[in-house]
Amino acid sequence: MNLLDDSIIPERAHGVKEEAREFAREHIEPNAHEYYQSGEYPWEILEAGQEAGLVAQDIPEEWGGRGLDLAQMLALTEEFYRADAGIALTLQLASFGCEMTYEYGSDEQCEEYVRPVAEGEQISGLAVSEPETGSDLAGMQTTAEKDGDEWVINGEKYWIGNGVEADWLTVYARTGDDDDNRYGNHSMFIVPTDAEGYEAEHIPEKIAMRASKQAHITFDDCRIPEENMIGYEGAGFMMLAEFFNHGRVIVSGHGLGLAAAAIEEAWEFTHEREEFGRTINQFQAVQHGLADMLTEFESARTLAWRACEKVENGNNAGYWAAMTKTKATETAVEVSEQGMQFHGGRSILEERRISRVYRDARIPVIYEGANEVQRNLIYRQA
Template identity: 40%
Template structure:
């Protein structure tokens, strides 16, 4: 197996990290404190080609492979997870359009993302339907040549800043199969009856926008249906294999950022007349953090490779990578705070923010417990 990166991939990593250090790091604390969406940074990210970078070339993207997308995510999240999430999720939900959408949908909704002119989101979760996607109750009923949507979506990334959303909804409530009868429909945020209520007071990723969406008799044309009616659940499950790999890359990035800061601080901080890096207790922490991060990185890259090569083991690998990398992220962020001691408990150092930001990787795109259920199911052969 070839574990090396190509020269182009190495260059990608360096350029993205340089962008993060120059454009994100100086303003990260400000946007976190104010819980504000970083529009100015997003404009610069668009100029760099970082928005929707994995989109096909013909729709404005750079056509990054899943591995290259993981490299970009890792480097951005090592600098600041909040703003990094804004950049990497500007086209959240676009995978459904790329994979199942019509040519017209692709031409209408993808280029504005890469140009920095629009932001989109995927509206799946609801107040009573998080991990259990098959319990989604938002309804879409056909009325002539329109769909009429009613329901509430919760914890939606880009919810109050998004221009359009791919909404998971129930289109055939009478179907016998609990996994059928769902569809994905594109809903523009300027439609009558659409309302977004920004959620504040989050523990972490505070620069990233999160909102509750209310759909009250929202009407969209029938051509806003993505793919085949009734296939929405299966579309979302395929979507998760890719997004869970991306979350694993987020975890690796957070761990990397925590490790770098802990190592730097350990070589600077002195106690008892010596740098604290001279003490074996600190050395063991640093070694353990780097060992676990490298293991998470390799599992994540393997999952990304499996996305690109459509490997049969992808579903299990994506869940393993997401579960392990998110656990490593929280562990390394925790240890980085510990290495900093009291200084790590205040926002004078980035590790405090990384510590808060890391936890979400164990929750969104399926909780840690759900990932273990999936891996066990795959091992036992009880379903795809």
């Protein structure tokens, strides 16, 4: 079955989707189980993705990328995450944070930092979350203080993709302390990972998305030049809010890819496994379960592509982004859990794809803003 068909997506995204599908079949699917078991960073697959022009290609053409738009990136994302979420996350995090620089930064910053990422010579990352603060962007405590012609950064960041592997990060830090303007107290900075005072270590073994690496970062009087601020002082929250609207549409693609993988596995298994002298898909209860899985998936996918159009057009973007992120990621959890149930005892075998999908599906409901926070956004902006 082809759940991720082209009929619902804009024609301009068809070519990229086909490229992503072929790449996933050749490079991601065959290696997914191996990298899940080893927990190693998939450098070879990342390099293949860079050579294929499928990594960091939302970066505009003027800075070395293909300038893929939101619809094209969503189409690509569906295919990558259907093949394996851990490897897919590594491929997408390779340019994480670049958006802030090419949208709000200077030409000099784009030339020095963004172009090497687009050309596959470097990888980046985005450092926002902290050990005690996840979804409260206005509550982040890592500070950046001006000292002459430098900024001095102190604090910690947690769950940071590529914190160890990246060449540079976009770092969200507190530069003000105005209680009357809590959304204007933070700024964005480019921080090379070889800067003195920057220390990062991998977070210990995870149960899911093991091919993607996250880090705990410590800034101890980490000094960077004043020109490494992106945009202007106090604009960090605004930048992130816009960035997350696009990001949450992409995360809905994470959920759709995982949900499609779970349904594929459940469909194949129920049509092959026999109980009481017949394949279990012949039982009405199983048929109803599969029907529910398909219905929820199609509902989530329709919403995702509607939200993609709304966000691209700037039409109540925060509302649609929060809604599609919530629906798609929770659909992935629901259908993967049902898939586990259909697999019975075999579902807990590590070698089974459904067990990997089930574990991976638990992660996107948390990142890019936990779904409880998304519901707050949906209500407030309705």
